[in-house]
Amino acid sequence: MNSNIMINTANLTKYYGKRLGIQDVNLVVQPGEVFGYLGPNGAGKTTTIRTLLDFIRPTSGSATIFGMDIKHNSVTIHRRIGYLPGELELYGNLTGEELLIFLGKLRGGVEWKYVKELAARFDCDLPRRIKGLSHGNKQKLGILQAFMHKPELLILDEPTNGLDPLMQHEFYHLLDEIKKDGRTVFLSSHILPEVEKICDRVAMIRQGKIVTVDTIENLKARAVRKLEIHFARDIPKDKFIGITGVRDIVVLGNLLTCSVTGSLDVLVKAVAQFEVIDIVSNEPTLEDIFLAYYEDKHDVK
Amino acid sequence: MLNNVFQKALRDQWRSLLSWGLGLVVLAVIMAAFYPSISSMTSINQYFEELPKNMMQMFIGTEIIDYTSPVGYFSTELFSFMVPLLFLIYGVGLGTAVIAGEEDRGTLDFLLANPVPRWRVVIDKFGVILVSMIALAVVFWAGLAISVAAINIEISLLKLAEATLGALLVAMVFAAFSLFLGCLKGNRSVSLGVSGGLAVLTYFLNTLGSIVNGLKDYRFLSPFYHYMEPNTLKNGIDPGHTMVLVGLILVFFIASIPVFQRRDIAV
Numbered sequence: 001m002n003s004n005i006m007i008n009t010a011n012l013t014k015y016y017g018k019r020l021g022i023q024d025v026n027l028v029v030q031p032g033e034v035f036g037y038l039g040p041n042g043a044g045k046t047t048t049i050r051t052l053l054d055f056i057r058p059t060s061g062s063a064t065i066f067g068m069d070i071k072h073n074s075v076t077i078h079r080r081i082g083y084l085p086g087e088l089e090l091y092g093n094l095t096g097e098e099l100l101i102f103l104g105k106l107r108g109g110v111e112w113k114y115v116k117e118l119a120a121r122f123d124c125d126l127p128r129r130i131k132g133l134s135h136g137n138k139q140k141l142g143i144l145q146a147f148m149h150k151p152e153l154l155i156l157d158e159p160t161n162g163l164d165p166l167m168q169h170e171f172y173h174l175l176d177e178i179k180k181d182g183r184t185v186f187l188s189s190h191i192l193p194e195v196e197k198i199c200d201r202v203a204m205i206r207q208g209k210i211v212t213v214d215t216i217e218n219l220k221a222r223a224v225r226k227l228e229i230h231f232a233r234d235i236p237k238d239k240f241i242g243i244t245g246v247r248d249i250v251v252l253g254n255l256l257t258c259s260v261t262g263s264l265d266v267l268v269k270a271v272a273q274f275e276v277i278d279i280v281s282n283e284p285t286l287e288d289i290f291l292a293y294y295e296d297k298h299d300v301k
Numbered sequence: 302m303l304n305n306v307f308q309k310a311l312r313d314q315w316r317s318l319l320s321w322g323l324g325l326v327v328l329a330v331i332m333a334a335f336y337p338s339i340s341s342m343t344s345i346n347q348y349f350e351e352l353p354k355n356m357m358q359m360f361i362g363t364e365i366i367d368y369t370s371p372v373g374y375f376s377t378e379l380f381s382f383m384v385p386l387l388f389l390i391y392g393v394g395l396g397t398a399v400i401a402g403e404e405d406r407g408t409l410d411f412l413l414a415n416p417v418p419r420w421r422v423v424i425d426k427f428g429v430i431l432v433s434m435i436a437l438a439v440v441f442w443a444g445l446a447i448s449v450a451a452i453n454i455e456i457s458l459l460k461l462a463e464a465t466l467g468a469l470l471v472a473m474v475f476a477a478f479s480l481f482l483g484c485l486k487g488n489r490s491v492s493l494g495v496s497g498g499l500a501v502l503t504y505f506l507n508t509l510g511s512i513v514n515g516l517k518d519y520r521f522l523s524p525f526y527h528y529m530e531p532n533t534l535k536n537g538i539d540p541g542h543t544m545v546l547v548g549l550i551l552v553f554f555i556a557s558i559p560v561f562q563r564r565d566i567a568v
Contacts (some may be wrong), residue, residue: 046568053414059503079416087568089407093313094303102303106415145411 004067006031006153006184007052011061014047021047022208024061034179036199036216040290043080043271044208045188049157065153079107082146086157086188086240088138092131096124096141103145110149118144119283123172135162143171147178154178156187160194171275172198196220204290211293221262223289226282229256232275243267306417307425310399314433314454316453321391322437326444328387332378333448340369364368371449371456376464376534384441385468385528392434392476397492399426400561401483409487412557421560423484427554430476438469464534470546471528475500477553 003273007029014021022044029035039045050056053061054074063070065077067182091099094120104110122140130138139162146154159167175198176187189195195202196216204211214222237251245261271279302312349368367373387489400423413419415546435443442465446458479496486492503523520526527546531539 050410050566050568055410055413058564074355075416075418078414081414082416083411084412085407085414087407090411091309091313091408098303102309103411103415106306106417108416123347142411 004031005029005064007035007063007065007186008067009052009061009063010060011072012048012051012063013060014044014051015059020044020208022051022205025205025210027203027210028279029184029214031184032035032179032182033200034175034187034198036195036202037186037200037205038190038192038195039188040190040203045190045205045207046157047208048186048205049086049155051185052155053078054087079131080151081153081155082151084142084146084154084159088142090130090138090141092129095129096128096133096144097126097142098111099130100126100148101143104148110278114150115144115148118147118174121174122167136164136167139163140167143174147174150183152183154183154185154187156185158189159187160189160191168194180298193283204293206290211290219289222293223261223284225260225264226285226288227256227258227260227264227267227271228278228280228282229271229276230254230278231256232277235274239273240267240270243270305425306412306422307428310426310429311432314395314429317391317395318433318436322440325384325387325437325441328383329379329441329445330448332375333445333452333454336371336374336454337452339374339412340371343369345369371454372460372535375456375461376532378466379445380468380534381529384465385471385525388434388437388468389475391437391502392430392472393493393496393500395430395433396476396479396496397483397489399429399483400480401487401489401492404483404487404567405489407568409416410568413566419562422481422559427477427480428559430480431473434469434473434476437526438465441465460534460537463538466538467528467533467543467546470543470550471489471524474524474546474549474553477550477557481553481557481560484557485564487564487567 005028007027008216009025009027012025012027013023025044027035027048029140037045037048047056051058052070053069054077057071066080068077070077087251091102096120100110100115104112104115118124122143124140124144125133125137130141133141139159143159146156160171163171172203175185187199196219199216201213201215202219203213231254234253235251235256237256238263240246240251240258242258243266245263246267247259247261249256249258256271302308345368368377400409403412413422437490442462445461445465449456449458449461475496478499479492480494482492483489491508506516507520507523507529510516510523510526520530524546527542531542533539
């Protein structure tokens with residue numbers, strides 16, 4: 001049934017005057033999934049999210065949330081979602097507690113016990129005035145206000161921005177609970193390992209256009225890893241040629257560098273014939289993955 | 302005090318309102334306190350009579366009035382310039398802050414992410430402007446009324462209230478206009494600058510219009526004309542001119558809703 005779909009966009013396009021924001025974005029977010037929206041800064045992640053929330057109006061195309069039109073039903077939709085802005089600015093003259101009370105009242109009341117529980121988990125200093133809080137502490141308040149009314153759908157723009165590793169961990173933990181509840185999360189990020197860790201499916205956006213939508217497994221399988229292997233002695237190059245998924249092999253005496261797509265298994269077994277001193281694996285950058293997808297697209301042509 | 306957008310905005314306004322109110326009361330007290338010494342200086346009237354008639358009209362008003370009378374004194378010192386100006390500065394500042402100010406600071410995003418329609422935000426914010434301005438006017442009037450009564454100046458407290466209402470209305474016109482600009486553009490400097498500029502322009506349109514023949518026919522375009530022309534402190538409220546001011550306020554307020562409803566919110 002169509003109304004079961006959480007977010008559905010159809011050729012969503014936004015131009016700021018002549019400048020492209022996003023073009024023909026088509027996304028379907030299913031209930032219960034943690035959906036990652038991955039892309040470099042300025043790719044159009046925030047534009048997409050702010051369009052979904054009806055802050056900005058699409059130039060063309062349309063979108064629904066819970067099967068309802070984002071423009072005509074924005075108030076009903078907002079009641080059922082939690083939102084964390086990318087560039088979070090809070091009312092500096094209020095304390096954290098006052099802010100949450102205010103936002104809770106706008107939502108017709110929230111379960112204060114749960115708010116307190118969340119505040120304790122994220123170690124929030126609620127009685128303090130927001131003006132004096134660090135960026136990370138403001139971000140924690142931002143997370144609290146998005147989660148406190150237990151919304152069915154969470155739309156989070158770079159949620160871990162400014163959080164220290166401990167709090168990031170707590171946040172991932174919270175997402176797990178949301179997932180267990182069967183609730184849905186749509187989050188943007190420019191950090192690949194983060195998305196790998198928490199998302200079921202990922203859409204990648206670059207220069208306003210969706211590059212691919214795929215599961216994390218497939219994404220990982222296609223990810224190109226650059227390996228540097230240091231051997232004890234010089235090695236022959238021909239032993240490594242023709243291994244599936246291994247490309248760009250360069251041998252310089254006892255040093256081998258190559259690019260690997262997918263599983264490392266066959267390569268590692270080939271390498272094991274020789275005495276290995278060190279293996280350096282460089283995680284693919286976001287740009288590497290985008291390029292890999294771009295090359296694929298051109299290959300298909 | 303944090304149950305809805307209106308209460309929150311009023312709460313934000315509280316301190317500023319208090320200091321403005323205090324300032325206006327001090328102004329009222331000082332002006333009233335000076336009156337007894339002015340009233341005995343009959344030579345002042347002679348001084349005014351020696352001024353060119355045009356200049357008199359420009360700064361005091363069309364009607365030549367006795368400066369040493371209470372009505373003449375308070376019209377000239379408070380209601381012809383100072384009080385509407387102060388109300389106006391406060392009102393335009395507030396009209397700018399409630400939408401454009403919040404948008405500039407970047408807090409409008411997560412406010413609108415709540416189940417609150419945009420039209421409701423505009424109505425609540427306008428409500429705060431209205432309530433704050435009325436509160437300011439009442440405080441000023443009370444300060445003036447008490448001072449006038451304490452010093453035994455013979456002037457109608459009702460007429461003082463009516464003149465204060467007039468100043469409130471002319472200031473509200475520009476406050477509502479700055480709200481409208483904020484809803485239209487969401488830029489603080491545009492909202493503040495254009496409203497302020499328009500206030501200065503229309504003020505001079507009215508005052509110069511009283512002496513320059515070519516401008517005379519256009520004076521009705523100035524809200525200040527509808528405020529000054531009835532000489533409310535002497536004659537009481539004029540329903541026609543008052544309706545014009547109220548109408549302008551309503552037009553700007555109502556126009557704010559669709560323009561805000563329609564446009565993109567800046568990041």
